[in-house]
Amino acid sequence: MQTHTETSTDLLGLAGDLVQRMQRRGVDQAEAIVVESKDFSATVRLGEVEALEEATSRGLGLRAFRNGSVATSSSSDFSEDAIERLIDRLLEMLAVGDADPANGLPEADLLGPCSASVDSYDPSLASLSAVEKIERARRAEAAGLSSDPRIQNSEGAGWSDSIARVALANSLSFAAEKQSSSVSLSLSLVGEDQGVKQSDFWYNTHRFLKEIQAPEEIGRRAAERTAQKFGARKVKTQQAPLLLDPLVARRFAQMVFGAASASAIYRQASFLTQRMGQRIAAECFSLIDDATLAGAPGSRSFDGEGVTSRPLSIVENGKLCANPSDAYSARRLQQKSSGHAARGLRGQPGVAPSNLMIAPGKSSVEQLIGSVKSGLYLTQLFGMGYNSVTGDLSQGAAGFWIENGALAYPVQEITVAGNLLQMLLSIEAVASELDWRLGATAAPALLLGPVTIGGE
Amino acid sequence: MSSAAIPELPLPPEDCLRALAAALSSGGDFADIYFEENISTGLSYEEERVKSASHGVSRGAGVRVVIGDRQGLAYTDILTAESLQRCAESASAIARDSRAQVQTHPLQAQPTAARYQVEQNPSDSDLQTRVAFLQRADRAARAFDSRIVRVQLGLADELRRISYINSDGLVWSDVQPMMTLRASAIAADGSELRTGRDSGGGRIGFEYFERQRSPEVIAGEAARLAILQLEARPAPAGPMTVVLGPADSGVLLHEAVGHGLEADFNRKGLSNYSNRIGQSVASSLCTVVDAGTFANMRGSINIDDEGNAPGQTTLIEGGVLRGYMNDSISARILKTKATGNGRRESYAHLPMPRMTNTYMLAGQSDPEEIIRSVKRGVYARRFGGGQVDITKGDFVFSVEESYLIEDGKLTAPLKGVTLIGNGPEVMTRIDMVGRDLKFTDGGWTCGKNGQSMPVGMGIPTVRVSEITVGGQER
Numbered sequence: 001m002q003t004h005t006e007t008s009t010d011l012l013g014l015a016g017d018l019v020q021r022m023q024r025r026g027v028d029q030a031e032a033i034v035v036e037s038k039d040f041s042a043t044v045r046l047g048e049v050e051a052l053e054e055a056t057s058r059g060l061g062l063r064a065f066r067n068g069s070v071a072t073s074s075s076s077d078f079s080e081d082a083i084e085r086l087i088d089r090l091l092e093m094l095a096v097g098d099a100d101p102a103n104g105l106p107e108a109d110l111l112g113p114c115s116a117s118v119d120s121y122d123p124s125l126a127s128l129s130a131v132e133k134i135e136r137a138r139r140a141e142a143a144g145l146s147s148d149p150r151i152q153n154s155e156g157a158g159w160s161d162s163i164a165r166v167a168l169a170n171s172l173s174f175a176a177e178k179q180s181s182s183v184s185l186s187l188s189l190v191g192e193d194q195g196v197k198q199s200d201f202w203y204n205t206h207r208f209l210k211e212i213q214a215p216e217e218i219g220r221r222a223a224e225r226t227a228q229k230f231g232a233r234k235v236k237t238q239q240a241p242l243l244l245d246p247l248v249a250r251r252f253a254q255m256v257f258g259a260a261s262a263s264a265i266y267r268q269a270s271f272l273t274q275r276m277g278q279r280i281a282a283e284c285f286s287l288i289d290d291a292t293l294a295g296a297p298g299s300r301s302f303d304g305e306g307v308t309s310r311p312l313s314i315v316e317n318g319k320l321c322a323n324p325s326d327a328y329s330a331r332r333l334q335q336k337s338s339g340h341a342a343r344g345l346r347g348q349p350g351v352a353p354s355n356l357m358i359a360p361g362k363s364s365v366e367q368l369i370g371s372v373k374s375g376l377y378l379t380q381l382f383g384m385g386y387n388s389v390t391g392d393l394s395q396g397a398a399g400f401w402i403e404n405g406a407l408a409y410p411v412q413e414i415t416v417a418g419n420l421l422q423m424l425l426s427i428e429a430v431a432s433e434l435d436w437r438l439g440a441t442a443a444p445a446l447l448l449g450p451v452t453i454g455g456e
Numbered sequence: 457m458s459s460a461a462i463p464e465l466p467l468p469p470e471d472c473l474r475a476l477a478a479a480l481s482s483g484g485d486f487a488d489i490y491f492e493e494n495i496s497t498g499l500s501y502e503e504e505r506v507k508s509a510s511h512g513v514s515r516g517a518g519v520r521v522v523i524g525d526r527q528g529l530a531y532t533d534i535l536t537a538e539s540l541q542r543c544a545e546s547a548s549a550i551a552r553d554s555r556a557q558v559q560t561h562p563l564q565a566q567p568t569a570a571r572y573q574v575e576q577n578p579s580d581s582d583l584q585t586r587v588a589f590l591q592r593a594d595r596a597a598r599a600f601d602s603r604i605v606r607v608q609l610g611l612a613d614e615l616r617r618i619s620y621i622n623s624d625g626l627v628w629s630d631v632q633p634m635m636t637l638r639a640s641a642i643a644a645d646g647s648e649l650r651t652g653r654d655s656g657g658g659r660i661g662f663e664y665f666e667r668q669r670s671p672e673v674i675a676g677e678a679a680r681l682a683i684l685q686l687e688a689r690p691a692p693a694g695p696m697t698v699v700l701g702p703a704d705s706g707v708l709l710h711e712a713v714g715h716g717l718e719a720d721f722n723r724k725g726l727s728n729y730s731n732r733i734g735q736s737v738a739s740s741l742c743t744v745v746d747a748g749t750f751a752n753m754r755g756s757i758n759i760d761d762e763g764n765a766p767g768q769t770t771l772i773e774g775g776v777l778r779g780y781m782n783d784s785i786s787a788r789i790l791k792t793k794a795t796g797n798g799r800r801e802s803y804a805h806l807p808m809p810r811m812t813n814t815y816m817l818a819g820q821s822d823p824e825e826i827i828r829s830v831k832r833g834v835y836a837r838r839f840g841g842g843q844v845d846i847t848k849g850d851f852v853f854s855v856e857e858s859y860l861i862e863d864g865k866l867t868a869p870l871k872g873v874t875l876i877g878n879g880p881e882v883m884t885r886i887d888m889v890g891r892d893l894k895f896t897d898g899g900w901t902c903g904k905n906g907q908s909m910p911v912g913m914g915i916p917t918v919r920v921s922e923i924t925v926g927g928q929e930r
Binding site: 086090 | 498499502505506507508509510511512513514515516525526527528529530531532533534543546547549550583584587605606642644649650651693694695726728804806840841842843845847850851852853871872873874876877878925926927928
């Protein structure tokens with residue numbers, strides 16, 4: 001019986017046992033994942049603790065193959081009879097699944113933790129008390145609310161952290177456990193100037209506590225970003241160059257990863273289909289995913305199917321050179337898994353990045369702004385208007401207008417429309433700063449050629 | 457005085473009452489325990505075969521302590537008296553600086569409505585029945601046009617069993633079904649690829665496919681949209697007159713006014729609708745209502761996740777702001793009655809004000825006449841989704857089927873675009889409202905603060921005199 005406050009379950013033993021139980025029931029291949037996590041979050045608003053959440057939770061996920069078909073099941077109930085019922089259901093589902101020769105676990109020689117020591121767990125998090133965590137959120141908010149008289153309101157400062165243990169075992173004798181941590185501190189502020197409200201936020205998130213900026217810095221950035229929005233206006237409908245802020249460039253990196261992934265390519269559901277080895281971006285653009293990067297927030301020694309982590313160049317100097325994959329999508333392209341399977345408790349694994357980055361260039365953001373005569377510094381894209389099959393993009397946008405090499409005024413309530421492939425090919429320059437504190441995707445600012453801006 | 461039987465809880469009532477007392481041991485206004493069991497099944501179908509099947513069981517309980525506008529939550533997936541007690545102690549930390557005042561109340565059953573009768577219960581149906589629906593959908597999409605090269609289908613159903621007890625002794629339970637069929641299609645013409653998608657379902661069983669929309673109709677619609685996009689041309693960019701077709705365009709209300717009228721944002725002064733009750737925030741043609749009371753609709757609920765009955769909440773009446781959607785905390789702070797909009801994604805989440813089914817009442821205009829009235833503009837019919845910045849009120853929504861209007865007639869289909877506007881500004885520019893109120897049937901899911909919720913929406917044909925269209929053509 002496990003207790004609420006200590007993690008003492010033998011996850012690896014349980015995962016191995018689940019695999020054996022599935023095998024005894026006559027499946028061809030089996031895989032089990034067992035997860036235990038401890039989560040804490042606190043929201044501080046206007047100096048008061050508004051919400052506290054705390055939990056220890058567990059779950060298990062099963063995947064089995066038989067006669068070429070696949071099924072998955074998950075449960076938060078670890079009792080004997082619940083597991084037995086879960087396996088019964090798994091067998092029923094295997095019976096209705098159709099055979100597909102690409103189904104199956106990764107090849108045995110791909111499995112195992114990588115040799116590099118990949119550190120994904122920060123033990124110092126466990127020793128930080130709830131009172132200290134709340135205090136950091138409070139300090140971030142206080143700093144944010146004291147920096148500009150027009151900013152008097154807040155949606156709250158949030159602290160959240162999680163410590164998780166994951167055990168993975170399969171019928172090819174793979175069995176390994178990894179422990180990971182994550183921590184984030186965020187603040188969202190609301191200000192008012194001349195009767196118009198504006199809000200903005202700043203945050204940091206990482207595996208390691210020491211990487212998170214001081215609360216006062218988070219507060220200052222959130223206030224600065226909010227204050228910069230006062231006086232925002234529309235611009236005329238026109239074509240103009242775009243300078244992507246790192247926050248937006250990160251989204252671009254993720255879009256390219258998704259379009260290049262084997263799961264999109266084998267379906268021919270990507271604007272990058274049939275473009276392997278071809279130029280799909282300007283020469284100054286390279287995209288790399290590296291799960292073995294020391295000290296980075298998305299590092300892991302093996303992927304969601306147990307495949308050894310290794311770095312992968314996806315786009316090199318503008319040329320598409322790899323399709324990140326999991327075992328299934330790799331087989332569909334006559335390849336081997338690149339180690340990019342991501343697996344939650346539920347459902348099938350998917351293809352996802354670990355530490356994804358656009359390789360930094362030589363210019364500072366200031367130099368890039370200085371090089372634009374008239375254009376848009378894009379800090380926010382919102383809405384759902386991106387189609388990964390066609391690459392067409394039409395989204396709501398906000399940012400700053402650049403005039404004669406300087407930020408002139410904030411801009412809101414406009415749209416940006418173009419095609420991602422054309423946008424990638426039009427990249428003129430890549431900035432040099434890379435920030436891993438915004439999540440496991442890091443991208444420098446990117447300067448693009450003209451796109452259509454919808455406004456007045 | 458209710459004499460209804462007390463619904464059964466996963467743990468004996470005395471264990472629950474002991475946990476509630478522990479939850480309030482440091483003080484607090486009230487505490488509640490939310491038990492949930494969620495059993496789900498999903499089948500995906502692609503390349504003319506069952507690609508994968510999945511099944512999930514999740515079970516747990518969340519103990520919440522409320523003090524003023526502050527909340528503590530601790531949750532567990534181990535349903536024992538000890539585990540519940542530990543959660544209660546964790547959750548009580550929110551009230552650490554106040555005084556305990558635990559009173560016991562006799563248990564009382566809270567009546568709930570019955571809005572989702574299910575005849576062909578997915579959980580009683582075998583997997584083969586589901587496969588047959590998917591095969592029918594797949595054949596229909598492929599038969600629609602030879603240029604359909606790929607069809608992806610997913611059939612998901614879940615059953616949530618919820619039971620609840622709070623420190624006032626109130627006990628209720630609900631069983632919430634949900635069934636959704638999603639279809640997406642890719643059309644190819646040479647190297648040109650285009651996509652289309654549709655979905656259908658609700659809190660209903662498989663009888664939905666016989667009574668409302670068959671698998672053939674849903675998948676056929678995805679195929680139609682993909683083929684239509686092959687002919688589509690780039691949309692104009694800039695301000696235009698836009699006619700929004702019925703049903704799906706309800707996403708406009710959801711983004712332009714819905715989120716901004718959730719009471720938590722308003723009591724905190726975060727929304728651009730804060731402190732504007734009684735003011736004009738839309739054209740006088742607009743009356744907007746949120747109601748979780750329709751039978752079998754995706755956003756409908758028998759009872760909200762705090763035990764309040766959903767009603768028909770008038771948000772905007774004749775253009776005037778009348779009220780907000782609230783949860784228990786907001787209702788108490790705003791000194792108004794609960795509207796039954798307190799919803800939580802699961803036992804592991806805190807409730808907050810959320811929409812149910814949000815719609816605009818029908819107007820007087822003939823929908824055909826509305827289109828004829830536009831010299832040059834855009835007619836938008838199907839939508840992909842939207843987002844809003846509730847503070848300033850700027851919102852976007854993406855259009856997946858639209859046509860150019862020239863001299864009062866629909867002409868060329870247009871490529872997918874985004875429309876952007878400011879909530880109150882756009883609502884004020886609604887200058888014609890049709891007689892043809894329809895509700896969407898799609899699988900809309902609304903996200904807020906990291907929680908996802910099924911919602912419904914409805915709207916008649918409306919004309920917006922000017923809104924910015926995010927096309928690629930200058």
